[in-house]
Amino acid sequence: MITCLLFSTEDCHLCELAEAELMPLLAQGLQVEVVDISESAELIERYGVRIPVLRLEAQDAELGWPFNSEQVAAWLNQQLGL
Incomplete structure (x- = not known):
């Protein structure tokens, strides 16, 4: 099972679009942990103007x-060597 972090924040239209793009992959076993950057000054500094960002910690x-769901799938395959 693959787990990704999705850095986002509340009331972010682009973050909502990103979550919608991830829905087909969730049905295929992808797990996504949503991380609200507003809870950390470090995350705001790192991702404030870049969200949404999908992250594979181990890689x-x-x-x-x-990104769209097809691009995410291709990226995951590349990162995981599938």
Whole structure:
């Protein structure tokens, strides 16, 4: 099972679009933990103007917006060597 972090914040239209793009992949076993950057000054500094950002912690890899579900799947395959 693959788990990604999705850095976002409340009332972010682009973050809502990103979550919608991830829905088909959730049905295929992807797990996404949504991280609200507003709870951390460090995360605001790092991601404030870049959200939404999808991150694979183990691979230290990030995919910034814009992306669609096909691009996320291809990125995951590349990062995980599938």
